[in-house]
Amino acid sequence: MARTVGSDGARTEDAIRQAAIxxxxxxxxxxxxxxxxxxxxxxxxxxxxRYFPSKARMLVDLLVEHLQFLLGQxxxxxxxxxxxxxxxxxxxxxxxxxxxxxxxxxxxxxxxxRSLAPADRRRVVALRRRxxxxxxxxxxxxxxxxxxxxxxxxxxxxxxxxMLTGVGSWYREGGRLGRRELVEQYTQLAMQxxxxxxxxxxxxxxxxxxxRRD
Amino acid sequence: MARTVGSDGARTEDAIRQAAIxxxxxxxxxxxxxxxxxxxxxxxxxxxxRYFPSKARMLVDLLVEHLQFLLGQxxxxxxxxxxxxxxxxxxxxxxxxxxxxxxxxxxxxxxxxRSLAPADRRRVVALRRRxxxxxxxxxxxxxxxxxxxxxxxxxxxxxxxxMLTGVGSWYREGGRLGRRELVEQYTQLAMQxxxxxxxxxxxxxxxxxxxRRD
Amino acid sequence: MARTVGSDGARTEDAIRQAAIxxxxxxxxxxxxxxxxxxxxxxxxxxxxRYFPSKARMLVDLLVEHLQFLLGQxxxxxxxxxxxxxxxxxxxxxxxxxxxxxxxxxxxxxxxxRSLAPADRRRVVALRRRxxxxxxxxxxxxxxxxxxxxxxxxxxxxxxxxMLTGVGSWYREGGRLGRRELVEQYTQLAMQxxxxxxxxxxxxxxxxxxxRRD
Amino acid sequence: MARTVGSDGARTEDAIRQAAIxxxxxxxxxxxxxxxxxxxxxxxxxxxxRYFPSKARMLVDLLVEHLQFLLGQxxxxxxxxxxxxxxxxxxxxxxxxxxxxxxxxxxxxxxxxRSLAPADRRRVVALRRRxxxxxxxxxxxxxxxxxxxxxxxxxxxxxxxxMLTGVGSWYREGGRLGRRELVEQYTQLAMQxxxxxxxxxxxxxxxxxxxRRD
DNA sequence: TATGAATGAGAATTCATTCAT
DNA sequence: CATGAATGAATTCTCATTCAT
Numbered sequence: 001m002a003r004t005v006g007s008d009g010a011r012t013e014d015a016i017r018q019a020a021i022x023x024x025x026x027x028x029x030x031x032x033x034x035x036x037x038x039x040x041x042x043x044x045x046x047x048x049x050r051y052f053p054s055k056a057r058m059l060v061d062l063l064v065e066h067l068q069f070l071l072g073q074x075x076x077x078x079x080x081x082x083x084x085x086x087x088x089x090x091x092x093x094x095x096x097x098x099x100x101x102x103x104x105x106x107x108x109x110x111x112x113x114r115s116l117a118p119a120d121r122r123r124v125v126a127l128r129r130r131x132x133x134x135x136x137x138x139x140x141x142x143x144x145x146x147x148x149x150x151x152x153x154x155x156x157x158x159x160x161x162x163m164l165t166g167v168g169s170w171y172r173e174g175g176r177l178g179r180r181e182l183v184e185q186y187t188q189l190a191m192q193x194x195x196x197x198x199x200x201x202x203x204x205x206x207x208x209x210x211x212r213r214d
Numbered sequence: 215m216a217r218t219v220g221s222d223g224a225r226t227e228d229a230i231r232q233a234a235i236x237x238x239x240x241x242x243x244x245x246x247x248x249x250x251x252x253x254x255x256x257x258x259x260x261x262x263x264r265y266f267p268s269k270a271r272m273l274v275d276l277l278v279e280h281l282q283f284l285l286g287q288x289x290x291x292x293x294x295x296x297x298x299x300x301x302x303x304x305x306x307x308x309x310x311x312x313x314x315x316x317x318x319x320x321x322x323x324x325x326x327x328r329s330l331a332p333a334d335r336r337r338v339v340a341l342r343r344r345x346x347x348x349x350x351x352x353x354x355x356x357x358x359x360x361x362x363x364x365x366x367x368x369x370x371x372x373x374x375x376x377m378l379t380g381v382g383s384w385y386r387e388g389g390r391l392g393r394r395e396l397v398e399q400y401t402q403l404a405m406q407x408x409x410x411x412x413x414x415x416x417x418x419x420x421x422x423x424x425x426r427r428d
Numbered sequence: 429m430a431r432t433v434g435s436d437g438a439r440t441e442d443a444i445r446q447a448a449i450x451x452x453x454x455x456x457x458x459x460x461x462x463x464x465x466x467x468x469x470x471x472x473x474x475x476x477x478r479y480f481p482s483k484a485r486m487l488v489d490l491l492v493e494h495l496q497f498l499l500g501q502x503x504x505x506x507x508x509x510x511x512x513x514x515x516x517x518x519x520x521x522x523x524x525x526x527x528x529x530x531x532x533x534x535x536x537x538x539x540x541x542r543s544l545a546p547a548d549r550r551r552v553v554a555l556r557r558r559x560x561x562x563x564x565x566x567x568x569x570x571x572x573x574x575x576x577x578x579x580x581x582x583x584x585x586x587x588x589x590x591m592l593t594g595v596g597s598w599y600r601e602g603g604r605l606g607r608r609e610l611v612e613q614y615t616q617l618a619m620q621x622x623x624x625x626x627x628x629x630x631x632x633x634x635x636x637x638x639x640r641r642d
Numbered sequence: 643m644a645r646t647v648g649s650d651g652a653r654t655e656d657a658i659r660q661a662a663i664x665x666x667x668x669x670x671x672x673x674x675x676x677x678x679x680x681x682x683x684x685x686x687x688x689x690x691x692r693y694f695p696s697k698a699r700m701l702v703d704l705l706v707e708h709l710q711f712l713l714g715q716x717x718x719x720x721x722x723x724x725x726x727x728x729x730x731x732x733x734x735x736x737x738x739x740x741x742x743x744x745x746x747x748x749x750x751x752x753x754x755x756r757s758l759a760p761a762d763r764r765r766v767v768a769l770r771r772r773x774x775x776x777x778x779x780x781x782x783x784x785x786x787x788x789x790x791x792x793x794x795x796x797x798x799x800x801x802x803x804x805m806l807t808g809v810g811s812w813y814r815e816g817g818r819l820g821r822r823e824l825v826e827q828y829t830q831l832a833m834q835x836x837x838x839x840x841x842x843x844x845x846x847x848x849x850x851x852x853x854r855r856d
Numbered sequence: 857t858a859t860g861a862a863t864g865a866g867a868a869t870t871c872a873t874t875c876a877t
Numbered sequence: 878c879a880t881g882a883a884t885g886a887a888t889t890c891t892c893a894t895t896c897a898t
Contacts (some may be wrong), residue, residue: 009857030244030329033892042857046895055893111325114242148404151399155391158384159377159403166376177369185365187371192363195408219876221882238893248868260870269868434896435861456756458672462889472863474891483889495708539753542670558702577834579827587831590808599801607796613793617801620791621835651878675871686880688874697872 013051014039020058025104029059029115039063059112060120066105067127070098074134084142091135092164092187100169100179106168132157139194149195159191227265229255231279234272239318243273243329273326274334280319281341284312288348298356299410305349306378306401313382314393320382346371353408363409374404441479443469445493448477448486453532457487488548489539494533495555498526512570513624519563520592520615526635527596528607534596560585560613567622577623655693657683662700667746671701671757688779701754702762707748709769712740716776726784727838733777734806734829740812742821748810774799781836791837 017039023032034055035071052058053103079090099106108214109128113121136157142148150156233254237246248269252259266272293304313320323342327335350371356362364370378400385396442559447468451460462483466473507518527534537556563583570576578584592614599610608623661682665674676697680687721732741748751770755763778799784790792798794797806828813824 012857028242028244031329034894035892042238045893046860047858049894050857067354114240115245151402155399156403158380159400162380162383163373163377163407166380169376170372177355185369186373188365189407191317191375192409194405195402195406218883219877223882226882247866251874259868259880259887261883263869265884432862432897437861454756456672458668458670459757461887463887471861473889474864477864477890509717532728542668580831583827584831585829585865586808586812587805590811591835594800595803597804604857614801615795616793616837617798617835620837621831623804623830623834654878676873677871687872689879691873692878843878 009050012041012043012047014049016043016051017062020062021104021108022063022145024059024108024112028106029112051084056117056120058117059115060124062105062114062123063109063112064127066102066109067124067131070131071127072133075096082141084138084147085191087138087141088148088190088194088196089187092190093183095161095164096167096183096186097179099165100171100173100182103168103171106165110165131191132161132197135161142194147197149197160193163193164190222235223264226255226257226261228350230257230262230265231276232274235318235322237302238322238326240329243322243326257301270329270331270334273329274338276319277323277326277338278341280316281338281345284345285341287312288345289332296355298352298359298361299405301352302356302404302410304363305352306404307397309375309378310381310397311393313379313397314385314387315410317382319381326380346375356408356410361411363411366392369410374407377407378404393425437478439472440469440475441635444471444476444479445490448490449532449536451527452490452536452540457540459535478574484543484545484548487543488552490533491540491544491552492555493538494530494537495552498559499555501526502559510569512566512573512575513619516563516576516618516622516624517615518571519566520618521611523589523592524595524611524614525607527593528599528601528610531596531599531620534593540594560589563589570622573627577625584622588621591616591621651692652687654683654685658685658690658693659704662704663746663750666704666750666754668700671750671754686710696819697834698757698759698762701757702766705751705754705758705766706769707749708744709766709773712773713769715740724783726780726787726789727833729780730777730784730790731829732833733780734832735825737803738809738825738828739808739821741807742813742815742824745810745813748807752807774803775805784836784838789839791839793796798836802835805835806832 016037019037020032023037023040025185026032034045034048038048048058052061059121060157074091074094077094081087109124113124116124122128136153139148139150139156139160140153143150143153148156167182169187171177175187230251233251237251237254240246241250248259252262262272266275288305288308291304291308291394293300295301319356320414323338327338332340336367350367353362353364353370354367357364362370376386381396385391391399407419444465448460451465451468454460457630461474464475466476469476476486480489502519502522505522507514509515537552541552544552564581567576567578567584567588568581571578571581576584595610595614599605604624605613661679661815662674665679665682668723669678676687676690680690683690690700694703699735711846716733716736719732719736721728723729751766755785758766781790781792781798781802782795785792785795809824809828813819819827
């Protein structure tokens, strides 16, 4: 009873977060039980309450952390250019990479919005909106510059994001396609989708050996 | 207390189905309770069991019925042509229309696969697969005929379907966009996405004033 | 609301077992509700699930424990003789004593076999069979040695066991008969029943004043 | 809807009684559901209420009918003698025969007393008591006449009845033993049990060929 | 820091029973 | 005579949560 030898709060908290993401991704937030979560972490259900004040709050924390990570990573790595085509290429690369590397987090963030209380949902949706805006800004700029041809930048944003995010629902690590090829294919599809006048090197690179078109 | 005056099994069952779709779409299958469902229909919770042997089975029935409706509708209305471009245009039209008309059903079918028991999931996934195959066949034929330029027809299927299906998550009846404009915009995006050489009349109609490409 | 002051798992589990035996004996397993059981123990219904995974499993545990106790007690106290008459006398003494001391358990074990799932029933019946075999072995040996006269040892086992076990259905602690007299009467009846040639000292002691037979 | 062609109240009622006895014997009264019963009879649950005002009342009716049948049959067929030995022989024969012929009814009558409401139980127990008294009277008369040697006629009644009734729990129609042999064996056991001075012709008949004892 | 005992509210499900048809 | 739609109360069981230790 009491502290297990060598037990460590930070380690435990991290283990709970990891296990929670996995479990929520597998079963859904409502279907996941704290007993299951505790069992996977190797602690008693009551112990989870040292780290999260409630099951609901745990979901909020997880989602906010994920979206902030997403935004932070984009900001940190975005190219210092204004060229919409280059920006879109970078965004697709970033998005597809992250959505395959952190599939579970992304999946949860997309699926579990409705498990949030209204106030929490607003907070999370606002963060997600900031992420969507990144793409909308790129598409609008590109559209105005004549680089892209989309009927409506906001709708195109939804379309492209849905398309890109969908990758998470079928891509499996170690499958037929490597992450590099995946990124290349999705880059081509996204570029074509927004009617990029010059789909540029990625397109060429991908299809050069196939002797197609260009 | 016995049969209520004017009660009718078929009517009740239909009311339960409708209410169930709405509730599951709103709260998620796990979060929905039969009490809630019964309350919305105006019967006692136990009465639901005259029509569905269990909550789990209710979900299966709902999903299977939806997917069979989807497949049946496509088969009934598909154009009698072999032209991939015309077929794709018809498919986009069909899909977007149905996914806005039956938004709740589609949403549920996309979200609640994981609430199914493995055997039920296999059954539902098999039906969904048949639907995906419709698009894959179109893209493959078009790709081989040189009408489309996609790196991989299966991946393009996932991309286009994700893009089109995404419409359900933001489109609202009576919003800024009518269904007709919506279909036109998504048609353009899909056509561009698969690199359609000649996006045809719809594209022309929509984009004529932009003086692009064709 | 959390652990009640001074609560103790072992104590609680034991209280549940005791109360369960009483309740099942009174009402029958199917008729007993966990609410009732919990109420008698002084806990909430849900708390029972800390100790038993299901109502059904509780019954199995109770029955298996009882039968193992029965077998263990006989093995521990059986006389080290080969004399069938002495063994039968000891068995009757043991059986009648235990079936009055642990009336409720015995009653439950006899009545609730049909409340068990097939697999559980097989397990319990196998244990009971081992107990029956004790008597069959005694009767067979005695029969072959000419000490008993029974048409068929197995049938005589059923007859004698039924006779002895029946005591539980009418004997009441503190009634007209003490346990000692009870044992003596049943010993006589059992001995006569199997046609014991020399019913030995117990018979003599009990029936000396009747000047019968021997 | 409404009357099935050729349906007939008396036939239906009888079918319900038969099915009820079987089901109660199999599962126990509490565990049997009216749906199950209705299903076995081939009617809807509601239809049972044409014949029995409630589930509880059905059990009472079944038990009372059975016990009255038992008493009536004994009265109708009892030998016109005063000889305790002959009477006991007749009683054993009657009891064993009936308890194998109407196993299910007997079993139910023995098991389900506790499922009755107090008033109903009193009524049924009184009938059963009248049946027990038949044997007690025989044993007391025989005991006083020196034909039997039992410590206490009432206790001997319980012992002998338990022994005889036990036959129902293992005897199976078409098994190793015919009903005639069964009766003979139980007659011998019962006679020996009550210390019958002269176990009479049955004993002789049964064991003559075995060259045992006499 | 963690456990383990317990709570209490609520979940799905069952079932005897009723009654319009 | 029988059905089939519905009830409402109760049942087993689950689960987030609490808190003495």
